[in-house]
Amino acid sequence: MLHYANPQHFLSLARRLTPWLLGAALLLLAVGVYLALFVAPPDYQQGEASRIMYVHVPAAWMSMFVYGCMAAASVAAFVFKHPLGDVAAKAAAPAGAVFTALALVTGMLWGKPMWGAWWVWDARLTSVLILFFLYIAYIALWDAIEEPARAARMARILCLVGAVNIPIIHFSVDWWNTLHQGSTVFRMDGPKMPVSMLTPLLIMAIAYTVLFAGLLLVRMRTEILARRLRTLRLNLEGAPA
Amino acid sequence: MRAFAALLRRDIVLSFRSGGGAGLGAGFFVLIIVLAPLGLGPEQSLLQSAAPGLIWIAALLATLLGLERVIEPDLQDGTLDLLRLSSLPLELVVLAKVVAHWLTNGLVICLLAPLVAPILFLKPQALWVLALSLLLGTPGLSFIGTAGAALSAGVRRGGMLLALIVLPLNIPALIFGASAVSAIQRGGDPTQALLLLAALSLIAAVIASLAGAAALRLNED
Amino acid sequence: MRVAAENVGCVRGDRLVFRGLNFDVESGQALLLTGPNGSGKTTLLRVIAGLLAATIGRLRFLNDDRSALSDEAHDQALHFVSHGDAVRSALSVKETLRFHADVLGAEGARVAGAMKEWGIDRLNDQPGALLSAGQRRRVSLARLSLQLRPLWLLDEPLVALDRNARARLHDCCAQHRARGGLIVAASHEPFLEDAKMLDLGSHA
Secondary structure: OOHHOOOOHHHHHHHHHHHHHHHHHHHHHHHHHHHHHOOOOEOOOOEEEHHHHHHHHHHHHHHHHHHHHHHHHHHHHHHHOOOHHHHHHHHHHHHHHHHHHHHHHHHHHHHHHOOOOOOOOOOHHHHHHHHHHHHHHHHHHHHOOOOHHHHHHHHHHHHHHHHHHHHHHHHHHHHHHHHHOOOOOOOOOOOOOOOHHHHHHHHHHHHHHHHHHHHHHHHHHHHHHHHHHHHHHHHHHOOOO | OOHHHHHHHHHHHHHHHHHHEEEEHHHHHHHHHHHHHHHHHOHHHHHHHHHHHHHHHHHHHHHHHHHHHHOHHHHHOOHHHHHHOOOOOOOHHHHHHHHHHHHHHHHHHHHHHHHHHHHOOHHHOOEEEEEEHHHHHHHHHHHHHHHHHHHHHHOOOOOHHHHHHHHHHHHHHHHHHHHHHHHHHHHOOOHHHHHHHHHHHOOOOOOHHHHHHHHHHHHHO | EEEEEEEEEEOOOOEEEEEEEEEEEOOOEEEEEEEEOOOOHHHHHHHHHHOOOOEEEEEEOOOOOOEEHHHHHHHHHHEOOOOOOOOOOOOOOHHHHHHHHHHHOOOOHHHHHHHHOOOOOHHHOEEEEOHHHHHHHHHHHHHHHOOOOOEEEEOHHHHHOOHHHHHHHHHHHHHHHHHHOOEEEOOOOOOOOOOOOEEHHHOO
C-alpha cells in the first residue's frame, strides 16, 4: 500500500487500472440497465415509473459514499500529510456532485408520477439538496484559492466540517419533515423487495461504484500531471535569466 | 487572558467605528422584516404563520453581513501574524472573534427581534420564545460564521464563498429556531426545539473553534 | 541567543523560492538579506518567525547556554515588523499600540515612552486613516520599543521613513545590538553597520 503512496508508482498503477475499471463499469451498467428495464417486474403500485429507482437509488447512495471517501481522504491528508489525499478528495468532489445532481433530477422525475409534482419537500430529497450545496461549497473553495497547497489545506478543513455536519443536517431535516408532514409520502421497503428487483439494483450500485473508481483515477492522474506542469512552468519563469 | 480581552475589546470598538459592523447588521435585519409584508401582502394570517421563518431567515442573513470583516482585514494588515506569534492560542483568538461578532451582531438581533416581530403579527405569547430561540441559536451562527470567515480569508470573491460555506451549515439552526417559535404560536411545546437549538450551538462551538483555529494556522504554512 | 540555518530551502505554491541557505547569527550581530524582488527575503523572514515552515533544512534557535529554545520561547523572543503595519484606520495611534502591547504581553506603561521614542507622541489620538505611510511605519516600528526581545526581524524597515526616522532606526538597532540583541533585516540599503550579508538572489 505504501508503495503506491509514491505519486510515480500511483500514476503507473492508475494508468494500468483505469481501462479495466471503466470497461467493467460499462459492462455492469449494460447488464444492470438490461435487468432493470426488461427483466425486473414493474412495481405493483407504481407501475413502470418505479424503474427510475434503478438510476435514482444508487445515485443517492453514491452521493453519500463519495462524500465519505472525500472525508476519509481528507483525514489521511491531515494525519499523514500526504498530497495524494488532497488530490483524491479534490478529484472525487465533482463526481460526487454529479451523482448528487443525478439523484436530485431522477428524484424529481420520479416524484412527478408519484406525488404529482416535480418537487416535494420530502426529507430525503431535501437532505440530498443540502448535500449538493456542500459539494458546491467544497468545489468553490478549491476554485477560489489560487495556490494549490493552501487550497488543499483549507479544503481539508471544510470537508471535515461538512462531514461532521451531514448527520446533524440529516437529523434536523428528518425532524422538520415529520413535524410538517406527519407521514412520509413514499417509503422504500428495502429488505422486502423481491430478488428480481434487488439484483439489478445491486448491480447498478456496483456499476456506479466501479465507474466512480475509474473516474477518480482518471481525475487524480490529470490533477497530478497538471500540478507538475504548473510547477515546471513556475520554476521556469522564476529561474533567473 | 490580557491578550484575549484586548482582542475582544478592539474588535468590538472596530465594529462600532467602521462600517460593516454592529449597526449595519441590525439595520439589515429590520429591513428584511419590513420588506416581507411588502412582498407577501399585508394579510395577517399569512404573515403570522410566516413570521417565525422570516425572522429566522433575516437573522441568518444579517449574521452573515459582518463576517467578511472578522478575519480578512487582520490577515491583510499583518495583525494575524502578531496574533499567531502571541501566547494566545488560536482557538482563543477564534473565540474572541466569535464573542465580539456575537455581541455586536447576534445579541443586537436578539434584542431587536421582539420589538419588530409585531410588524408580522407574531402572537405576543411567542415573543419570549423568539427572543430565547435567537439567544440560544445566534451564538452558533457566529461560531460557524467565524470558522467560515477563517476558511475564506485571503480569497478573491471571499464574501460569496463565505455565504456558500456558511448558509448550508446553518440550516439546522434555522429549522430548530423557526420551529420553536412556530410551535408556541400554534399552541405547542417549544421545549424540544429549543433544547436541540442549544445543543446545536454547543456542537458549533466545538467544531468551529477547532476548524477556525486550524484554518488560521494553516492559511499559510 | 543564536540563530543558525543549515541548508534551508523553501517551496511556496509549487515554486522553489530559495535553497541551500546557511547562516549563523549570534548576540550582537546582524544579518542583512539582499536580493532582487521575489528572491524570498520576506519568505525567509517568515520562516525565521515560525509563521512558515521551511520545506527542507533546519533552523536552530539557541539560548546563550547553547540549549534550544522551545517553540513558545521562540515566539516570545522575537519582534517581527513586516510589510503589514497592523494599523487599522479606525483606531487611534495610542489604541493601536496599546493593543499591540497587550498582544505582546508588554507593560502598558511603555506605550507612551515608545511613542515618544519614535516621534509619534503628538499623533496620540490621530486615527490610523489619517496617518501617512511613514507615520504608519513608525507606529509598527514602535512595537520594537514596547518590550525587550532579543531577535528583531525587520522587513524593509526603511520604506517610507524620512531622514529623522531613519536615524532613529539606526540608533535603535545599534543600541539593540549593544544590548546583545540580534537583527535579521531585509533591505536594499546597507543600513546596518558591519552586518553579515546574505544574497538570496544567488540561492534560487
